[in-house]
Amino acid sequence: MTLSAEPLRGHDSIAAAVTETVGAAKVVDMHTHLFAPAFGPLNLWGIDELLNYHYLIAELFRVAPIRYGDWWEMPREEQADMIWSELFVKRPPISEATQGVVRVMTAFGLDATAPDLREARAFFAAQDAAAHAERVLDMAGVDWLVMTNDPFDGEEAALWRAGVTGTSRYRAALRLDRMLNAWPEACELLQAGGYAVTEDVTGDTFHEGRRFLDDWIERMKPLYMAVSLPSDFVFPDDSARTRLLRGVVLPTCLEHRLPLGLMIGVRRQVNPNMRLAGDAVGRADITSVEHIAFEYPQVRYLITMLSRENQHELCVSARKFRNLLPFGCWWFLNNPSIVREITQERLEMLGATFIAQHSDARVLDQLLYKWPVSRTIIARALTETYVALADAGRPVTGADIQSDVDRLFRQNFCAWVGA
Numbered sequence: 001m002t003l004s005a006e007p008l009r010g011h012d013s014i015a016a017a018v019t020e021t022v023g024a025a026k027v028v029d030m031h032t033h034l035f036a037p038a039f040g041p042l043n044l045w046g047i048d049e050l051l052n053y054h055y056l057i058a059e060l061f062r063v064a065p066i067r068y069g070d071w072w073e074m075p076r077e078e079q080a081d082m083i084w085s086e087l088f089v090k091r092p093p094i095s096e097a098t099q100g101v102v103r104v105m106t107a108f109g110l111d112a113t114a115p116d117l118r119e120a121r122a123f124f125a126a127q128d129a130a131a132h133a134e135r136v137l138d139m140a141g142v143d144w145l146v147m148t149n150d151p152f153d154g155e156e157a158a159l160w161r162a163g164v165t166g167t168s169r170y171r172a173a174l175r176l177d178r179m180l181n182a183w184p185e186a187c188e189l190l191q192a193g194g195y196a197v198t199e200d201v202t203g204d205t206f207h208e209g210r211r212f213l214d215d216w217i218e219r220m221k222p223l224y225m226a227v228s229l230p231s232d233f234v235f236p237d238d239s240a241r242t243r244l245l246r247g248v249v250l251p252t253c254l255e256h257r258l259p260l261g262l263m264i265g266v267r268r269q270v271n272p273n274m275r276l277a278g279d280a281v282g283r284a285d286i287t288s289v290e291h292i293a294f295e296y297p298q299v300r301y302l303i304t305m306l307s308r309e310n311q312h313e314l315c316v317s318a319r320k321f322r323n324l325l326p327f328g329c330w331w332f333l334n335n336p337s338i339v340r341e342i343t344q345e346r347l348e349m350l351g352a353t354f355i356a357q358h359s360d361a362r363v364l365d366q367l368l369y370k371w372p373v374s375r376t377i378i379a380r381a382l383t384e385t386y387v388a389l390a391d392a393g394r395p396v397t398g399a400d401i402q403s404d405v406d407r408l409f410r411q412n413f414c415a416w417v418g419a
């Protein structure tokens with residue numbers, strides 16, 4: 001089907017055009033935890049990493065009576081074997097995360113009904129990391145992606161200092177969680193690195209904190225800076241976080257013309273026994289988002305919230321502040337039923353002025369389910385929208401659909417970050 005200026009007649013022709021256009025879109029995946037192959041062990045891929053995804057570990061603990069301590073002492077392959085047995089063999093893999101692994105295996109022609117992981121392990125063992133990465137991005141229709149880069153992570157920082165960098169398909173985002181959520185720890189690390197900062201955020205802390213960010217911006221060339229914030233995030237208040245935002249982070253955004261990613265609504269480590277799988281969600285205060293958008297109107301914010309209850313009010317706030325660009329259906333929201341609801345209300349309230357989705361992938365091969373599933377769901381919401389427009393009396397063309405799909409899956413983000 002050629003997408004043209006000819007009006008599309010009726011639901012089925014609109015649905016077909018939307019499905020084709022969304023399916024063929026070369027997306028920009030603007031938030032992931034993936035690393036370019038040059039980052040070595042940080043580049044996670046293959047069946048053992050897929051099965052050790054923290055989403056699946058959380059689901060394993062619901063069905064296997066294993067003690068937390070015993071689990072964390074197990075070798076990775078044994079952990080993967082147990083997850084495969086408990087979640088894929090002993091019961092049908094019907095959850096979003098287990099279906100995702102099935103989709104990945106199917107994409108590579110592997111038997112998702114296998115009783116063990118021998119075939120899958122042999123397949124991945126035969127792959128070259130760099131070639132596999134290119135192949136998976138191409139199969140997933142990901143033109144390029146953005147990593148999550150933490151200067152406070154010793155292993156990652158050492159790689160950057162040794163000259164490892166992003167690539168044209170793996171761009172950087174400078175992550176500020178430890179600076180803004182764990183200042184005492186970050187303060188010690190900065191002091192050890194020769195930055196004259198103080199725990200009470202006085203003295204040269206603003207100057208030295210900005211020098212630290214300048215150094216990492218020079219090294220990483222990030223497209224934006226980002227931070228995940230707790231559900232009880234308040235701005236402004238008398239906390240170190242507010243002082244660091246006002247004195248270090250936001251001035252740096254303005255000086256370097258870098259957007260700031262705000263990812264709000266996490267309740268970290270509600271069950272520390274589960275480690276990365278131990279985080280939960282909480283409804284956050286949308287007025288703090290409005291305060292920071294109002295106080296710094298020149299800063300461009302990428303904004304996503306973790307609670308379903310915050311989604312509608314985020315659409316309202318984005319209508320009030322044009323420097324708020326909502327993005328994605330984050331983490332616990334990245335399920336078909338909720339992606340559909342969020343996308344529909346964003347289209348109704350924002351038109352095509354948001355970023356439809358990001359994968360949040362931690363394991364390279366997850367792109368082969370996170371993007372196909374999102375494309376299908378988002379296409380359904382778009383189809384409903386265009387059918388309503390045609391019904392309202394405005395003919396819809398393939399060119400209309402292409403222009404909005406470009407906005408939603410890459411152009412809104414690229415324009416925001418100047419990529």
Ligand code: HDL
Pocket residue numbers: 033148228263276330331360362
């Ligand atoms: O803070 C974040 O960027 C979250 O996406 C966390 O990394 C979370 O653990 C995750 O992987 N969600 O999908």
Ligand code: ZN
Pocket residue numbers: 031032033360
């Ligand atoms: Zn993430």
